[in-house]
Amino acid sequence: MCENCKCKAIIEKIKTIKPVEAIVVLGLIIAVIVGFFTFTKFRQTADKQIEATSKITFQVFLRSVTITDNEIPIKQGEKTFISIRNVPYSDLDVVAVKTERKKIVLPMMSSKNIMIADDVSQSNMYDIIVTLTDTAKITKDGAIVGGNKIKIGLPITLEGHDYKFSGTVSALQITGNINDKDLNGNNDVQ
Secondary structure (H helix, E strand, C coil): CCHHHHHHHHHHHHHCCCHHHHHHHHHHHHHHHHHHHHHCCCCCCHHHCCCEEEEEEEEEEEEEEECCCCCCCCCCCCEEEEEECCEEEEEEEEEEEEEEECEEEEECCCCCCEEEEECHHHCCEEEEEEEEEEEEEEECCEEEECCEEECCCCEEEEECCCCEEEEEEEEEEECCCCEECCCCCCCCCC
């Protein structure tokens, strides 16, 4: 067979390949390349980025919570179920609860000072700071709880037997000893 005939035969075979088959073959080639780089540790997967695990405490600020009962339903020493970005996570221990009635700023007429007093027009409205504790996976970007990076400003919902409050993370602290883990062990990001 002549050289020209071989080229024509190859061109005819290429014309018979359907676009879907070409896309599938190209996808397989790309998957093999990505797998090779991951296997050779050139590219890090999510579980390889976890450096350690540690206990963390974080505070959730609940602004303008209306409670007409005489008791705050969240109590120190109990558990509360949290949802992070509207995704259910887990029960966490309540370390501390701090409540304050809504305040109002009043100017003092006799001097240029101000006075802060309880706002009697909103007597059933409270600002609540709830301190929670959990074990987090520590990465270069911060602490990860429930597959979410815990950072100040993150929306969190606290839910108990008779309450459901929405708030934001207002403080974060790594409290426990950082335990280095074998990165090939069970370090899956939840």
